[in-house]
Amino acid sequence: MRNYLSTVLLATLALACTPKEEETTIDYTTLSDAERLEVAKEIAQETIMVDGHVDLPYRMKVGGFTLQREILDVSVRTDGGNFDYPRTKEGGLDAPFMSIYIPAGLQAMPGASKALADSLILMTERLTTTFPDKFAMAYSPADIEANFEKGIISLPMGMENGSGLEDDISNVAYFHKRGIRYITLTHGKDNLIGDASYDTTGTYGGLSEYGEQVVKEMNRVGIMVDLSHVSDNTFRDALAITKVPVIASHSSVRKFTPGFERNMSDELIQAMAKNGGVMMINFGGTFIDSAYAAGSGKVREHLVNYMVENNLSRTDSAFEVYAAEYTAANNPFPTVQRVADHIDHVKNLVGIDYVGLGSDFDGVGDSLPTGLKDVSMYPNLIAELLKRGYSREEIEKICYKNIFRVWTAVEEYAATAE
Numbered sequence: 001m002r003n004y005l006s007t008v009l010l011a012t013l014a015l016a017c018t019p020k021e022e023e024t025t026i027d028y029t030t031l032s033d034a035e036r037l038e039v040a041k042e043i044a045q046e047t048i049m050v051d052g053h054v055d056l057p058y059r060m061k062v063g064g065f066t067l068q069r070e071i072l073d074v075s076v077r078t079d080g081g082n083f084d085y086p087r088t089k090e091g092g093l094d095a096p097f098m099s100i101y102i103p104a105g106l107q108a109m110p111g112a113s114k115a116l117a118d119s120l121i122l123m124t125e126r127l128t129t130t131f132p133d134k135f136a137m138a139y140s141p142a143d144i145e146a147n148f149e150k151g152i153i154s155l156p157m158g159m160e161n162g163s164g165l166e167d168d169i170s171n172v173a174y175f176h177k178r179g180i181r182y183i184t185l186t187h188g189k190d191n192l193i194g195d196a197s198y199d200t201t202g203t204y205g206g207l208s209e210y211g212e213q214v215v216k217e218m219n220r221v222g223i224m225v226d227l228s229h230v231s232d233n234t235f236r237d238a239l240a241i242t243k244v245p246v247i248a249s250h251s252s253v254r255k256f257t258p259g260f261e262r263n264m265s266d267e268l269i270q271a272m273a274k275n276g277g278v279m280m281i282n283f284g285g286t287f288i289d290s291a292y293a294a295g296s297g298k299v300r301e302h303l304v305n306y307m308v309e310n311n312l313s314r315t316d317s318a319f320e321v322y323a324a325e326y327t328a329a330n331n332p333f334p335t336v337q338r339v340a341d342h343i344d345h346v347k348n349l350v351g352i353d354y355v356g357l358g359s360d361f362d363g364v365g366d367s368l369p370t371g372l373k374d375v376s377m378y379p380n381l382i383a384e385l386l387k388r389g390y391s392r393e394e395i396e397k398i399c400y401k402n403i404f405r406v407w408t409a410v411e412e413y414a415a416t417a418e
Contacts, residue, residue, distance in 0.1 A: 056083050082375060091377060098157045110166065247279070287364070
């Protein structure tokens with residue numbers, strides 16, 4: 001028994017209990033919030049934690065970093081963004097999937113999407129060669145487990161937007177060799193693979209013929225099919241074709257955001273569970289609470305008017321102070337409890353085996369919920385789940401066991417595919 005829990009719960013445990021027997025006797029709901037947070041911090045440190053989607057590579061690109069210049073030093077605490085090494089260690093995150101994000105606008109320029117994907121992969125790899133005592137590449141669950149034992153943060157990679165494949169099916173195998181372990185089939189616009197949730201064009205009514213080939217080839221080589229960002233029809237088509245479980249690397253529950261197709265409906269959640277897949281909950285404000293968009297819009301409108309009326313700019317210290325105070329007083333952000341609501345919904349609808357974490361840190365701007373503003377704050381979510389009666393085993397499934405199950409199934413199928 002860990003020291004903290006021994007102190008708090010000694011009266012409830014028999015001295016002869018084994019650690020597993022002790023675990024079954026613990027009722028985390030009886031602890032105070034402070035005690036539960038300490039337990040959550042211990043769980044976060046002792047359990048492998050995978051996040052399905054962190055946008056650090058594109059954050060580095062936007063920040064002006066290139067392969068010819070020194071990379072962003074995330075080995076130390078950074079002023080901006082949601083991710084760096086110190087905060088990652090504090091939060092207990094062990095394997096953030098680095099998003100190799102390809103903007104949909106590049107689709108109009110043949111070759112541009114693949115070129116950007118290659119450059120972002122190299123940028124991610126350079127993090128591991130620059131800070132080898134802190135970061136390492138990971139291409140399998142086994143790699144993550146080995147790095148975890150060494151105390152090193154794993155950097156698996158997923159390509160966000162299948163436009164990086166261009167119009168060449170051989171690029172699926174190429175990007176597998178480059179280390180890509182999931183591909184989000186679409187992004188903001190319909191592409192050669194299929195229809196996107198943010199696009200209303202409905203180019204193919206789902207997957208294209210090429211998209212069907214892409215899904216089959218991803219199965220064959222061992223790349224997880226990621227159905228975040230796709231239209232409902234593309235989602236259904238992909239499930240009908242895939243021979244292995246799929247993922248949604250950073251999607252939330254549509255019930256809480258009516259009309260927002262980017263999130264998953266109950267029908268799709270049930271279909272994914274039947275497939276054996278896992279949806280990884282996005283933390284962004286617009287993803288977890290429809291009230292956020294309206295509330296944040298009102299705050300922005302007020303602050304813009306205040307700037308104009310007082311002849312200020314965003315960088316003026318007087319405005320920065322006022323904006324911080326006004327936003328705090330009129331807080332439009334959802335809370336960590338809302339993220340737990342999404343996890344609850346999936347658990348209650350289809351079971352604990354089909355949900356994970358896909359924060360979208362560094363990808364959703366200043367929309368993150370109170371209590372989950374950066375990678376140091378995962379324990380706040382774990383504490384909330386403990387408060388709601390989740391067991392440690394259930395939290396371990398959310399943190400890594402569910403995504404490892406899918407990933408392993410994809411690997412095993414590819415190992416036997418012709």
